[in-house]
Amino acid sequence: MTVTVEPDKLDPVASPDSAQRELITEIAVNDDSGIGALGWTVRIARMILSAVISVLVIAAFWQLFLTLTNVDPFIGRSPADVIDFAFTSPEAAANRTILFDAALITLRDAFFGLTIGLVVAVVAATTFNLLRSVEQTVMPMAMVLQSVPLVAMTPLIALIFGRGLVTATLITAIVTFFPALVNINLALRGAPAQTMDLMRAYGASRRVTLMKVQYPSALPAVFASLRIAAPLAIVGAMLAEWLATAEGLGYLMLQSSVTFNLNQLWAAGALITFFSVVLYQVVSAIEAAVLSKYAPEHSVTAI
Numbered sequence: 313m314t315v316t317v318e319p320d321k322l323d324p325v326a327s328p329d330s331a332q333r334e335l336i337t338e339i340a341v342n343d344d345s346g347i348g349a350l351g352w353t354v355r356i357a358r359m360i361l362s363a364v365i366s367v368l369v370i371a372a373f374w375q376l377f378l379t380l381t382n383v384d385p386f387i388g389r390s391p392a393d394v395i396d397f398a399f400t401s402p403e404a405a406a407n408r409t410i411l412f413d414a415a416l417i418t419l420r421d422a423f424f425g426l427t428i429g430l431v432v433a434v435v436a437a438t439t440f441n442l443l444r445s446v447e448q449t450v451m452p453m454a455m456v457l458q459s460v461p462l463v464a465m466t467p468l469i470a471l472i473f474g475r476g477l478v479t480a481t482l483i484t485a486i487v488t489f490f491p492a493l494v495n496i497n498l499a500l501r502g503a504p505a506q507t508m509d510l511m512r513a514y515g516a517s518r519r520v521t522l523m524k525v526q527y528p529s530a531l532p533a534v535f536a537s538l539r540i541a542a543p544l545a546i547v548g549a550m551l552a553e554w555l556a557t558a559e560g561l562g563y564l565m566l567q568s569s570v571t572f573n574l575n576q577l578w579a580a581g582a583l584i585t586f587f588s589v590v591l592y593q594v595v596s597a598i599e600a601a602v603l604s605k606y607a608p609e610h611s612v613t614a615i
Contacts, residue, residue, distance in 0.1 A: 318326070339343075354591070354598050355601065356597070357594045359594065359596070360575065360593075361470055362593050363589050363593045366589045367585075367586060367589055370585060370589070372392040374390070374391055375390055376391055380533045381579075382524055382566035386574070387574065389575060389578035389579075391576075392580070393556055393575060393578065394564075394575070394578055394579045396575075397575040397578075397579050398411065398579055399574065406578065407579070409559075410564070410578060411564075411576075411580060411583055414559070414560050414561045414563070414564040415560075415587070416562035417559050417561075417562040417584055418546065418549050418550060418553065418554070418560040418562065418587075419531070419546075419549075419583075420477075420548045421477065421480035421481060421552060421557075421560060422484055422542075422545040422548070422549040423486020423488070423545075423555065424477070424480075424481040425480065425481045425482070425483065425485045425488060425545050425548055426484065426485075426538075426541055426542060427489050427548060428481060428485040429484065429485035429486070429487070429488035429489040429492060429541065429545070430488065430492050430534075430537070430538065430541065432485065432489055432501035433488075433489050433490075433496055433537070434492075434496055434534070436450065436454075436493055436497075436520065437493055437496040437497040437500055437560060438500070438555070440497055440500075441497070441500045441501065442518060442522070443524070443527070447497075451535045453610045454489075454490055454493060455490075455615040457486065457490070458486075458490040462483060462486065462487065462548070462551055463551070463555065465483075465486075466479075466483055466551065466552060466555040466556050468557065469482055469483060469554070469556070470555070470556035470557075475556050475557050475558065476557060477555060477557075478593070479552055479556045479584055480549055480552035480553065480556070480557050480560075483549075483551060483552040484545050484548035484549045484552065485545065485548075486548070486550030487541075487544050487545065487551075488541035488544050488545050488548065491537060491540050492537035492538075492540075492541055492542060492545070495534075495536055495537040495540075495604050496530055496533055496534055498533065499525075499529065499530035499532070499533030499534070500522075500529075500530050501527070502530075503525050503526045503529040504525070504529060507525050507529075508521065508525060511524070511525055516562065516598050522559045526588055531602065531603055532599075532603065533594060533600070535596075535598070535599035535603070538595050539592055540594065541571075541597050541601075542588070542591040542592060543591065543592065545589040545593035546584060546587060546588055546591070549562065550562030550565070550584070554566050561580050561583065561584060564576070564580050565577055565580045565581065568580065
């Protein structure tokens with residue numbers, strides 16, 4: 313965001329109303345930071361390449377760990393075993409169907425929980441910055457909520473809301489809410505002091521200051537929270553599925569461990585890792601595009 317104020321607009325005799333109108337007119341997003349089709353192609357290619365490299369590195373460490381620790385082959389499964397289970401064995405098609413049907417449920421639960429958790433965190437952080445008394449009342453409650461083990465809380469939530477999507481969404485939202493709230497709240501307070509002083513000097517309202525200065529400056533923190541919360545959302549969804557909903561990858565892994573279907577167990581774990589890596593890269597690519605458009609001074613390059 314670029315703030316431009318002409319020298320003759322600093323006239324101290326100017327009325328607050330006219331100064332505010334002039335200031336708001338001068339505050340605009342730099343439209344020159346957009347990217348074309350070629351730029352998007354490069355970013356998508358970088359995202360795919362980075363995800364592939366991350367998956368290969370994880371697979372290498374996985375195999376190295378099994379080799380160095382001499383894990384019993386009956387318990388430990390290598391990346392080759394997972395590939396055979398999902399792609400080359402005679403039952404590979406049926407195995408993939410089971411895995412991806414469960415994965416769709418987990419991704420659905422994670423998406424709804426992540427979205428609700430992030431939206432509530434933004435609303436709460438905004439309210440805290442507008443009404444400090446609300447923060448002093450609500451923040452301790454949020455900290456208590458974060459400190460309660462979800463393993464203990466999940467049965468109660470399931471008892472109240474049932475063993476379905478609502479319970480999975482609430483548990484996932486709780487997992488993602490607090491990290492996002494802390495980051496976004498600090499970012500809204502950390503807006504550039506000179507710009508905040510300029511807005512106050514020209515009589516800009518709290519709402520205008522929030523929309524024109526604080527939100528754009530908080531965008532990096534929002535995406536940082538999203539990068540952290542996306543993998544956490546998958547973990548939260550699996551926890552809900554394991555303890556409450558009896559569906560999705562979480563429940564599939566529980567079933568696999570009980571029946572000693574270890575190939576399926578390790579394949580489900582590998583699939584979760586893959587989704588976490590892909591989500592992280594997608595968020596990073598979206599972050600680079602959004603920041604280059606709306607907050608170029610904080611712009612980052614997607615890997």
